[in-house]
Amino acid sequence: MSPVLAGVLQLIALTAALALAYRPLGDYMAAVYSSPKHLRAEKVIYRCIGANADAQMRWPAYLRGVLAFSVVGVLLLYLLQRLQGGMPLSLGFASISPDQAFNTAASFVANTNWQSYSGEQAMGHVVQTAGLAVQNFVSAATGMAVAIALVRGFTRSRTGDLGNFWADLVRGTVRVLVPIAVISAVVLVACGAIQNFSGIHEVGQFMGGSQQTNGGAVASQEVIKELGTNGGGYFNANSAHPFENPGAFTNLFEVFLILVIPFAMTRTFGKLVGNVKQGYAVLATMGIIWLGFTALMLWTEFAHGGPALQAAGAAMEGKETRFGVGGSSIFSVATTLTSTGAVDSFHSSFTAFGGGIQLLGMMLGEIAPGGVGSGLYGMLVMAIIAVFIAGLMVGRTPEYLGKKIGTREIKLAACYILITPTLVLGFTAASMVLPDALGSMLNTKALGAGSHGFSEVLYAFTSGANNNGSAFGGLNANTPWYNTTIGLAMLLGRFLPMVFVLALAGSLAEQKPIPETAGTLRTEKPLFAGLLVGTILIITGLTYFPALALGPLAEGLS
Secondary structure, eight states, X not given: OOHHHHHHHHHHHHHHHHHHHHHHHHHHHHHHHXXXXXXXXXXXXXXXXXXXXXXXXXXXXXXXXXXXXXXXHHHHHHHHHHTGXXXXXXXXXXXXXXXXXXXXXXXXXXXXXXXXXXXXXXXXXXXXXXXXXXHHHHHHHHHHHHHHHHHHHHHOOXXXXXXXXXXXXXXXXXXXXXXXXXXXXXXXXXXTOOOOOOOEEEEEOTTSSEEEEEOOSHHHHHHHHHHTTOOOOSSTTGGXXXXXXXXXHHHHHHHHHHHHHHHHHHHHHHHHTTOHHHHHHHHHHHHHHHHHHHHHHHHHHHHTOSHHHXXXXXXXXXXXXXXXXHHHHHHHHHHHHTTOOOOSBOGGGSOHHHHHHHHHHHHTTSTTTTSTTHHXXXXXXXXXXXXXXXXXXXXXXXXXXXXXXXXXXXXXXXXXXXXXXXXHHHHHHHHTTOHHHHTTBOSOHHHHTSHHXXXXXXXXXXXXXXXXXXXXXXXXXXXXXXXXXXXXXXHXXXXXXHHHHHHHHHHHXXXXXXXXXXXXXOTTSHHHHHHHHHHHHHHHHHHHHHXXXXXXXXXXXX
């Protein structure tokens, strides 16, 4: 079988699996978030945290819950890392330095999982399981809760009726993430992923000599890092490591885990607003972009442009032979179009245009299908922008799902889409003029000062501000400057958009529904899906094209 055919068949199998899971999982999540009943385990959790899960919240109260919970998460994870040296099961590793502990705490709480360290050489079992893995669950559940709150803003017409953050958080964790993670972890263990608490072992190498390696609760963390679109790997090689990703089947299974909840949440959206066709329109938009980017990446990598790659006969540098060009390309697009950041190949070693596709996927705002929860609310914000543009074209007051899109809503949506470009371009510009920041480029001086060196820095802040977490190699990010600025980019890029999303939900919830008329824009039709795709690409292109032209485009055309 040719590598091209193998890649196409993998894409077809993945699409079929996602289609089979779409309806049952989407309907199940809709039932979870609309159920009036609480499970016994959930009631115990509510009593422990002192929450009244039946109290409805206005958007400021919902936001306070999100921020308070996240601040506590950052502090606890920071302390856990700083105290690691004196903990049991630390594997002899020292406590993490203050700037790196802050960066890691911000990263995992913000659902970014950017890692400026080698996991198997820095973090013991307690930090990995009680710290990082726990945040993988609750940060994902937080994103899902915010998305559901925005959906309620469209469906309700009372100011203080956006649901309860604590109930949404607990339900998303207990009823959605944990059951799927348990089943999927068993699948990974059965396929060869490790799950233990072993210490450090000396392992012989084929070419002589030895190296140290350690075990860990890898399969369980691998599952939630993909399912929750988190991305932080137990090992420095991430999903290219055979302990995390043993073979071609697990590689495709992990891509499925990355995509299944973000795609299925469009069905949840359609069920909750009472019109599944609205969910199909959002799904179509996400699907068009995802399939388009995947096809473009496969073509780019199989074409392996450039004299060195042409001489080698393939763009295999930095890719696992177990997965090949096809599997690596599919994984790469899935992880950069979502907020996952897991990698099964070396992104910096992709062709120049392939690296540009990865960057552009993150720059879209990771909404196709995006992160767990964040993909849906990001797409709904873009839908509001598209409705506004359509209203300008025909001279009508824009409406979406029976709610008027007025001045306040557009201002909130505009603030949302301006946050991440400001962070990405601002921090990148500062890094390109500061000598210490430039010194972190590990390429030769000539290359580090060129387009690929610029792409490394641009990729780092794009990944951080969009809560992705993957990285281009060649940049030493474990410095006070990058640990601090990327940490700030991750926190601001995660929580500032949530402020505007919840404010938007509150604004929509204040309105009474508007009945449809002959002039109402039909947002469930293919025409609107096409308009939405165009809006997303144009806004992103106009914002980031100059930066892309200096980086991957210049490198690819050189």
